[in-house]
Amino acid sequence: MSNKKQLVTIKGTKEGLSIFIDEACSFEEAMADLQEKINAIRPKEYEPIVSVHVKLGNRYLLESQEKELREILNHKSRFYIESINSNVILKEDALKWKENSEIKAVRKIVRSGQVLEITGDLLLIGDVNPGGKVVSTGNVYILGNLYGIAHAGAAGDRKAIIAASYMKPTQLRIADYISRAPDYESDGVYMECGLIDEEQDKIVIDRIQVLSRNRREISGFERRILNG
Amino acid sequence: MGEAIVITSGKGGVGKTTTTANVGTALAMFGKSVCLIDTDIGLRNLDVIMGVENRIIYDIVDVVEGRCKVRSALIKDKRIEHLALLPAAQTSDKTAITPESMKEIVDDLKQDYEFILIDCPAGIEQGYQNAVAGADRAIVVTTPEKSSVRDADRIIGLLEKEDLTEPPKLIINRIRNHMVKNGDMIDVDDIVQLLSIDLIGIVMDDDEVIKASNNGEPIALNSSSKASIAYRNIARRILGENVPLQSLDTEKSMFYKMKKFFGIRS
Structure with a gap:
């Protein structure tokens, strides 16, 4: 022995x-x-x-x-x-991980009646017009105007965020949360992001800079692997 | 070999038919041979606006169903040479023709005419499918209203899937100057920014247009009205000329505007 x-x-x-x-x-x-x-x-x-x-x-x-x-x-x-x-x-798992954490860049205007669905993070270079919709299982980054609907973390990831150069969305959806634009006419916001605030239990819109505090993990593929 | 341009909007009542009649008339006035096709089967209007309602003998459904040749269904315009109209049927509906038969007719007419303008019905169903089937280019008409801009956006999305030689062009119709000034109407720049396609013309809301339509005389024939100038400018831009957009300002006299208009031209 x-x-x-x-x-x-x-x-x-x-x-x-x-x-x-x-x-x-x-x-x-x-x-x-x-x-x-x-x-x-x-x-x-x-x-x-x-x-x-x-x-x-x-x-x-x-x-x-x-x-x-x-x-x-x-x-x-x-x-x-x-x-x-x-x-x-x-x-198989590695490929799934890659698929789910990869940023997919799409250059397109998502017009009324069109739906853009992505597995992983979406980087949209273009606008989402009113009546248009983008859906991703990860984060949604829009280099352009968001007027329509954006749904991040569609598979249930509540940590997902939606960021846009300019946003005046009809609706923001993250995982199972939905927020809509107010009924009164309001101006949109530049360089902001939507994320779920756990304390308030709803989607809040804040400056993109808060992400460096609240959502550090968005920056790393490796980090996701380590977290499983 | 001519070119086929479909004029569409999605929403009804924004001025597709009026635009087709006037742009077509203006193109013919510049010496081009033009054929207008009305594809709004069951609700034809183009013939009324062109003032040729009482001359219709055969229509597009007769052509599709083989009762006559395309050329014998065409109605020659009474005022301008090389301007013809293929009227829609009033008694059938949109399913009477198919995209294939439409394409055949358009290809046939392209042999004889430099421009084929296709007047599209409202909606995105069969009638729309028929109208865009034979088109090489597209013009989207919208008004400065939210609902009509939304529908225009939808139509542009659908047109992107079609086999067109260039992205669609935009006409903003029925702009009411005083409302734009007060901020009650959507700004032209905002519409262009949202739809992100090239603007080919803006047309002011003008009572003369309604009067002219009721008389069966396209406004483009009347040389002095603002809308008439706008339509002729659109025709010019279709022909490839570089014409600046009309000023939205109505404060200045018509005389001044005309002078300015001609001044810019030279």
């Missing part, structure tokens, strides 16, 4: 407690080793719950395997899984 290579190592790192699982051995072996280690610890009821980061290295976990891992760690131990990190993802 002692001459056997350690398949599972538990270490304290600056992030907290980390469980490193060897990437070369089979999943069953690793799980058996993990089980053994957990059994050896045999935590007491009164011990505090410890959060752990699971580091998989270059191992890919199937959904069923991840479930098994979680079961072992949660069962009979005082561990709480903070994250499961792997260096590898499926090509």
